[in-house]
Amino acid sequence: MTQASAPGKCILFGEHAVVYGRPAIAIPLPGLRATARVSDLPSSPPARVRIEAPDIRVNGWIEEVPFNDPLRRVIELTLQETGPPPNGLHVDVRSKIPIASGLGSGAAVSVALVRAISRHLGAELTNERVSSLAFEVEKLHHGTPSGIDNTVVTYERAVYYAQESGPEPFQFSKALPLVIGDTGVGSPTREVVGLVRRAWQQEPEALESIFDQIGSLVGTAREALLSGRIRILGELMDRNQTLLEALDVSAEMLRALISAAKAAGALGAKLSGAGRGGIVIALPPGPQSGPIEAALRDAGAVWTYTAEVGA
Ligand code: MEV
Numbered sequence: 001m002t003q004a005s006a007p008g009k010c011i012l013f014g015e016h017a018v019v020y021g022r023p024a025i026a027i028p029l030p031g032l033r034a035t036a037r038v039s040d041l042p043s044s045p046p047a048r049v050r051i052e053a054p055d056i057r058v059n060g061w062i063e064e065v066p067f068n069d070p071l072r073r074v075i076e077l078t079l080q081e082t083g084p085p086p087n088g089l090h091v092d093v094r095s096k097i098p099i100a101s102g103l104g105s106g107a108a109v110s111v112a113l114v115r116a117i118s119r120h121l122g123a124e125l126t127n128e129r130v131s132s133l134a135f136e137v138e139k140l141h142h143g144t145p146s147g148i149d150n151t152v153v154t155y156e157r158a159v160y161y162a163q164e165s166g167p168e169p170f171q172f173s174k175a176l177p178l179v180i181g182d183t184g185v186g187s188p189t190r191e192v193v194g195l196v197r198r199a200w201q202q203e204p205e206a207l208e209s210i211f212d213q214i215g216s217l218v219g220t221a222r223e224a225l226l227s228g229r230i231r232i233l234g235e236l237m238d239r240n241q242t243l244l245e246a247l248d249v250s251a252e253m254l255r256a257l258i259s260a261a262k263a264a265g266a267l268g269a270k271l272s273g274a275g276r277g278g279i280v281i282a283l284p285p286g287p288q289s290g291p292i293e294a295a296l297r298d299a300g301a302v303w304t305y306t307a308e309v310g311a
Contacts, residue, residue, distance in 0.1 A: 002039075004113075010103060022162065025161075028158070031307060033097070036116035101277075147161070155169060179305070182278070182304070221233060254277075266284060
């Protein structure tokens, strides 16, 4: 049996604008993982693959899974890379990452699967190759992905990322506590990315100006993370949220959680990921995140989590 895992992720600043070439900052969430386990099915003919993924409700032989299902796609892409297996394969996937929440569950499952299958078949792929296979699958999740999710999940490092220059891993001057609250409203990234694309086609200048403002704020955030200026990060999160509201990717429930976190003392808060549902992130003023988590739950969050990020 061969096992591999990959973390969830969270975008600190710059979602959506990153699809249009501006930079964004994302961090891995090492405590929230997807795990893939691969073993031989000796009695089965080669290349027959059985998938068991109860957390994402997939169970059966690969050919029974819809052709454009991301799990099927990632397994087939990996087998194209490694060549067909000598035996049938049993592929088991478990994930603790909430789905369609902005936490990178799709990318984490893809990266864990690429690594487990390729290692099982004796082909260790480079991180670059792992990330690019996961990127192909992100197209099913996102439509027109920027590549940030597969990158941060593969390298498991905080990254400053722009499509043209690629990932620039960096270490924050000090680790940050970050509180996450899930609205419980599933929001497929592909749909929200599509809404923004239609708005951009209709009003390119207005949208480009918002993307520019987000891009410049991301640059300031990078400097603040490198120099440990925490308070300004809170302000930047609030400004980024205002710009995401202007892109019309926010929602009532997201605003309710953001207000609750701020009322409980958060220095700043914003949606994270595609928006319209999914998660909010909030920056506590110190190491105590309990009051913010409690306020998020009181305001209706179905799940809360505190991570130390950027260490
Ligand atoms: C999704 O995690 C982030 C988006 O910017 C889409 C992308 O970058 O592919 C909304």
